[in-house]
Amino acid sequence: MKILLINHYAGSPEMGMEFRPYYMAREWIRQGHEVDIIAADYSHLRRKNPKVQRDWQIEEIDGIRYHWLRTGDYNGNGVRRALTMFRFVGKIWLKAKVIAREWKPDVVISSSTYPLDTYAGQRIRKYCLKDIKLIHEVHDMWPATLYEVGGMSKRHPFVVLMQFAENSAYQHSDRVVSLLPHAKSYMIAHGMDAEKFVCIPNGVVVSEWENPAPLPEIHKNFFEDHKGEFIVGYFGGHALSNALDTLLDVAKKMNDFQISFVLVGDGVEKKRLLKRKEEEKLDQVHFLPSIPKQAVPKLVEKFDCIYMGGADSPLYRFGLCLNKMFDSMMAGKPIICAFTAPETIIDEYNCGFMCKSGDIEGIIDSINQIKKMNQEKREEMGKNGKTAIFEHFTYKKLAIDFTSLF
Numbered sequence: 250m251k252i253l254l255i256n257h258y259a260g261s262p263e264m265g266m267e268f269r270p271y272y273m274a275r276e277w278i279r280q281g282h283e284v285d286i287i288a289a290d291y292s293h294l295r296r297k298n299p300k301v302q303r304d305w306q307i308e309e310i311d312g313i314r315y316h317w318l319r320t321g322d323y324n325g326n327g328v329r330r331a332l333t334m335f336r337f338v339g340k341i342w343l344k345a346k347v348i349a350r351e352w353k354p355d356v357v358i359s360s361s362t363y364p365l366d367t368y369a370g371q372r373i374r375k376y377c378l379k380d381i382k383l384i385h386e387v388h389d390m391w392p393a394t395l396y397e398v399g400g401m402s403k404r405h406p407f408v409v410l411m412q413f414a415e416n417s418a419y420q421h422s423d424r425v426v427s428l429l430p431h432a433k434s435y436m437i438a439h440g441m442d443a444e445k446f447v448c449i450p451n452g453v454v455v456s457e458w459e460n461p462a463p464l465p466e467i468h469k470n471f472f473e474d475h476k477g478e479f480i481v482g483y484f485g486g487h488a489l490s491n492a493l494d495t496l497l498d499v500a501k502k503m504n505d506f507q508i509s510f511v512l513v514g515d516g517v518e519k520k521r522l523l524k525r526k527e528e529e530k531l532d533q534v535h536f537l538p539s540i541p542k543q544a545v546p547k548l549v550e551k552f553d554c555i556y557m558g559g560a561d562s563p564l565y566r567f568g569l570c571l572n573k574m575f576d577s578m579m580a581g582k583p584i585i586c587a588f589t590a591p592e593t594i595i596d597e598y599n600c601g602f603m604c605k606s607g608d609i610e611g612i613i614d615s616i617n618q619i620k621k622m623n624q625e626k627r628e629e630m631g632k633n634g635k636t637a638i639f640e641h642f643t644y645k646k647l648a649i650d651f652t653s654l655f
Contacts, residue, residue, distance in 0.1 A: 250655060257320075270286055272452075277468050280648065318340050336365050338369050341369035354381060367414055388608075395408050424445050431567050478507060479498075479507055481555075485573050505615055515539040554583045555583070555584050558606065580635075584601030
């Protein structure tokens with residue numbers, strides 16, 4: 250089967266995010282399918298962007314054919330970024346007949362963060378000389394993100410345009426794949442037939458955990474120096490959205506020097522958080538540099554529990570699908586998940602504790618409960634998460650779930 254995936258921001262392990270298109274495509278190829286990905290030459294998510302000299306330049310990565318489009322770079326979320334979206338979708342739109350007749354896809358997946366690419370997918374299907382499947386994949390809730398978090402008016406022309414595109418995707422796609430488990434009712438309200446909905450979340454690449462990279466020396470030395478302490482660990486970005494001030498508030502209130510709070514990563518808020526640590530003399534809080542993704546398995550071995558949190562947001566009513574959540578489950582350690590959200594897989598598989606965003610007392614209680622557990626009980630809770638990953642959330646399993654829709 251020939252699978253065509255349209256994703257503006259698709260990346261690879263070498264380039265960086267987005268990883269999901271690459272991981273899915275690699276599994277589909279292992280299943281015996283052919284996969285083409287149409288992506289843009291620039292993404293703010295990637296560590297490294299491809300060098301693209303012309304539109305439709307082809308690069309093969311692990312058997313996946315990437316077709317690169319030149320869309321231009323941008324900073325932030327202003328007009329320049331919006332223009333790259335229109336360029337990307339417009340170039341596919343103009344070549345839709347050629348793609349349909351010469352590439353001859355059996356399934357087209359529109360998968361960019363924003364919904365405009367559904368129009369390109371619909372146009373390709375229109376020109377195909379056979380019946381094909383059109384699947385729309387939803388990563389983030391656009392345009393709801395723009396007006397619920399970004400502060401834009403629902404009547405802003407850009408928001409209105411995105412809303413038309415979102416509604417069109419729900420109405421005209423054969424299936425709608427959502428990464429968010431609780432988005433179904435919203436999508437039905439915007440024109441989707443209920444039977445089209447399926448949730449296929451993110452997951453884990455098991456091989457990356459079987460042969461991990463070693464920890465840098467600075468990290469090894471830190472954990473050697475703090476051996477015997479109870480480690481509450483965090484890994485990832487240091488932005489306001491990660492609710493790390495809440496973790497510092499927890500450390501300040503607990504004031505327990507048998508517990509170390511270890512934050513590994515980087516981001517725009519790190520400098521301010523370091524300053525806060527010094528000013529408030531939070532000696533049990535420690536910051537370490539970011540590490541390669543491949544070294545995360547070695548890092549989380551050193552944690553006794555893992556913290557992940559988020560600033561309160563109405564968008565979390567659609568559920569959680571954070572890469573960090575699946576990595577934390579794969580780590581086999583109890584998780585403290587502080588998000589104001591409906592039931593999550595943390596609840597479902599009993600692999601940690603859920604608290605509301607900013608719930609300092611709830612987080613403290615969760616830490617104390619995990620700390621008081623005997624080793625066997627703690628390992629059992631961690632094992633619950635790891636078992637769930639192997640049974641339901643490997644990319645091999647998720648790719649099979651996806652192709653069952655074709």
